[in-house]
Amino acid sequence: MFLKHLRAPGTLALLLAASAAALADYHVDILPPASPTAQDAYSLHWGVMYVCIAIFIIVFAAMFWSIYKHRRSMGARAAQFHENTTIEIIWTLVPLIVLVGMAWPATKTMLEMKDASGADMAIKVTAYQWRWEYDYQQEGLRYYSSLSTPRDQIEERDQKGAPKGEHYLLEVDNPVVVPVGKKVRLLITSNDVIHGWYVPQLGVNQYGIPGFVKDAWITVDKAGTYRGQCSQICGKEHAYMPIVVEAVEPDKYAAWVKEQKAKMPPPVATPTAVPQQAPTQGAAPAQQVAAAEQAGQPAAGAPPAAAAPAGGAAPAGGAAPAAGKADGKSTFDTTCSVCHGTGVAGAPKYGDKAAWAPRIAQGKEALYNSALKGKGAMPPKGGNAALSDDAVKAAVDYMAAAAK
DSSP: OHHHHHHHHHHHHHHHHHHHHHHTTOOOSOOOOOSHHHHHHHHHHHHHHHHHHHHHHHHHHHHHHHHHHTOGGGTOOOOOOOOOHHHHHHHHHHHHHHHHHHHHHHHHHHHHHHOOTTOSEEEEEEEETTEEEEEETTTTEEEEEOBOSOHHHHOOSSSOOOOOOTTTTSOBSSOEEEETTOOEEEEEEESSSOEEEEEGGGTEEEEEOBTOOEEEEEOOOSOEEEEEEEOSOOSTTGGGOEEEEEEEOHHHHHHHHHHHHHHSOOOOOOOOOOOOOOOOTTOOOHHHHHHHHHHTSOOTTOOOOOOOOGGGOOOTTOSOOOOOOOOHHHHIIIIIHHHHTTTOTTOOOTTOHHHHHHHHTTOHHHHHHHHHHOBTTBOGGGGOTTSOHHHHHHHHHHHHHHTO
8 A cells, every 4th residue: 555655756756857867968058169259159149148038037027016016905096197208218228228238249249250351271162052162272172062971861752761870961971171270261152042051160151142252261169070051942952961060180180181182183284385496597497398298399498208117107206195085983083973972962873773774765965965064953064164075974974884
């Protein structure tokens, strides 16, 4: 009988303990700030909150006190007066002082957020549907950053998807890497529609607008990984545009830059013009030599032509080397793999025969045309206008061959 009476209190105690454990990791607050602007916004948020709480307490305390103290049962009679100048001045000045007191730090914080002068480095951020491109202005690095969450965690049309990862939809293949303690200027624009580069813990939320370059800045106080997302609805895969910023110590940042440069393909050598020399005495001008050769006669003053080797072979060094064939794999690795490597943004995944079959059936010319001019979410030449047509076609052939 005694245990029966203890059952209900015991059950209640267990429920309370379980609730406390569940709420142990629950906090009503914005994310911890990791930059000066984020810290200022955080302090401003709570400062204004305290002012609002104080006003709430004062106003409702006065109201409830007045209702209680001046109720009819106590014989209270309402005072009859109109146009009390003193009271009107008081209830005008007090709100004015409160508003100015809140507007001053808010204006100061906003001006500080917009002051990107004196930056140690700059990164151009270009938004695409639905990925980001980062171009390090001083270091000469340029790469794309796309969602890296596996598709089997996302797709749930026919069956339940795979278990979600810790950073579901907030993970990328190539994060932004910045040095701790350095002021980084962000030059933000867009290639198609309006996007928003938003990382809450760094206190930055800047629109990327086609045709305009907007700037913002960050200075990360401590090493770590900070995550954000596109803050503007930019199309059907808006939810798949995460942002990951990795802040590292300056020495690790220098090592990272060196490593990334080693992975970059060597720059294409540009042909240098050979300076023309004045013809020596007794030598025919170049125009006369060319005209005489077209006529099949040696030009006056020109040296006799060397006899052609037997068998019709070209003289050594006389023929230009054949142009090298475009490397489709290299183009795929540097540009196409951003979408086709993982199958994001509606792009058929590399090696996926089922996804590529209807496209291959359209014929090579249709595939070439889509890759060169763009189609759907894919920009022309994959967003890399510097690619030659042959390089793009070679990449198409490389991907199509892997899906056959």
